[in-house]
Amino acid sequence: MVYNSCFDIIGPIMVGPSSSHTAGVVTIGKFVRDFLGGEIESATIVFYDSFSETYKGHGTDKAVVGGLLGMDTDDSRIRVALELAAAKGLQVVFEKRGDCPYYDHPNTVMIQARTARDIAVIGGVSLGGGISKVFYVNEFAVDIPLNAPYDLDDLRNKLWHNTRCEAAVGGA
Amino acid sequence: MDFTSMTELLALCESTNRSIAEVMVARESAKSGRSEQEIVETMKLRLVRMKEAIDQGVSDQSLAPSGISGGDAYKLERYLEKGEQLTGPIVGDAMKFAFATSEMNARMGIIVATPTAGSAGILPGCLFSLHENQKYTFEHLVMGLFTASAIGYVIANRAFISGAAGGCQAEVGSATAMAAAALVEIKQGTPRQAVHAAAIALKSLLGLVCDPVAGLVEVPCIKRNVIGSSIAFSAADIALAGIESQIPCDEVIGAMYEIGKKMPRAYRETALGGLAVTPTGEAVKERIMK
Structure with missing residues (x-):
């Protein structure tokens, strides 16, 4: 079951206007940041289906960038996340596509993000009511619910992209 | 102690003699390992955040960024101050508070999703x-939130609660169902009545489509929240009178799921159908997206 707690239904406490198009996406962006474990320098964000049609009105762009900057769903700075990103030198490119080929749901996003050392490609789906999960990490199909605790170290060990190895080798 | 249907929920209520x-x-405590008191306190904090959104929203005359x-x-x-409204003070205030919350949501204010942000005004x-x-106390209201969450928990896991997945019936429909059940239990109705x-x-x-003008959670969402709050009171009164739904709740949820699954994409939060593509809806979109 996707919804496991009374607080999945009464919650999250969040900046409006849409739990699936705003709050759920903040959480996906924050996962990307946590997974990479550092300041993100650039990101390409692909919105599919419903996201691609309505992302501007719902602030989905602000939400995902807010998450990449490390904000929680109730952080009122989400409103100015794009300006904060620009000020910090985080370069963001948005793309719009139709159906998502990797996951059958209208609210899906793929994020390719880079820090100074690493790159990751992460796919997330916002399931409704602010609940989301990650379904894709670096060419691996995964199923990581973001409304339950997850072990970041374990995920990193299993899911690092080859580029990480190259970077490590290059740096040695 | 868990349940996946209203039938199982009611059986649990009966066997444990609980609301x-x-x-x-009790389920949340068993599942999370936290004490019941802690869980009630966490929920109370959410109730307080709801009240803050209402207080701010009632006095805020500003427009959302869209205008x-x-x-x-x-x-x-x-x-309402004139006291001449047709619906009486209870529904009048519910509509006012629903407006306040949903307007704060549109302004990117801080609200609590119940179960979604687009339907956050109703409960x-x-x-x-x-x-x-x-004069029901905050303690009563907090228990109402638990009633509502149980209803939403079943609906969310058996069907959907987002407009993109199942249309507005999944959002405003679910929120109104949750609120109606909460009202019944606060008013000392039985679990079965709830x-x-x-x-x-x-x-x-059922069948209500998600057709937001310009893709914004404003038109028609805000007024559907307001109307949803009045439907919740009507449904609660009907149930408290001892009148029952001829179709059991689990089957109604099943019907909602079936309708949502067959609903064309244009009516599932894509802003490609319904009110969104009326001449006025299109004009608003053009003005905002410029």
Whole structure:
């Protein structure tokens, strides 16, 4: 079951206007940041289906960038996340596509993000009511619910992209 | 102690002699390992955040960034002050509080999703109207939130609660069902009556499409929240009178799921159909997206 707690239904406490198009996406962006474990320098964000049609009105762009900057769903700075990103030198490119080929749901996003050392490609789906999960990490199909605790170290060990190895080798 | 249907929920209520709210608190405690008291306190904090959104929203006359919503909670309050409204004080205040919450949501203010942000006005609107008009305490309202969460928990796992997945019936429909059940339990109705209230409320909103103008959670979402709050009171009164839904609640949820699955993409939060593509809807979109 996707919804496991009374607080999945009464919650999250969040900046409006849409739990699936705003709050759920903040959480996906924050996962990307946590997974990479550092300041993100650039990101390409692909919105599919419903996201691609309505992302501007719902602030989905602000939400995902807010998450990449490390904000929680109730952080009122989400409103100015794009300006904060620009000020910090985080370069963001948005793309719009139709159906998502990797996951059958209208609210899906793929994020390719880079820090100074690493790159990751992460796919997330916002399931409704602010609940989301990650379904894709670096060419691996995964199923990581973001409304339950997850072990970041374990995920990193299993899911690092080859580029990480190259970077490590290059740096040695 | 868990349940995946209204039938199982009611069986649990009966076998443990507890209300729906009490079953939900016990379930949460068993599942999370946190004490019941801690869980109630966490929920109370959410209730307080709802109240803050209402207080701010009632006095805020500003428009949302789009310019197509805002200030209606204030306008309704001025009207209600005259005491001449057709719906009476309870539904009047519920509508006002629902407006306040949903308008704050559109302004990118801080709200609590119940179960979604697009439907966040209904449950707080109903609960705080009871608080204002019938002197139910915050403790009563918190238990109402647990009742509502149990109903939402079943619906969310058996069907959907987002407009993109199942249309507005999944959002405003679910929220109204949750609020109706909460009202019944706060008013000392039985768990069975609460579940029937949820069924009656949800039935009334089956088929409702998600067709937001310019893709914004404003038109028609805000007024659907307001109307949803009045439907919740009607459904609760019907159920408290001992009237039952002829179709059991689990089957109503099944019907909602079936309808949502067959609903064309244009009516599932893509802003490609319905009110979104009326001449006025298109004109608003053009002006905003410019």
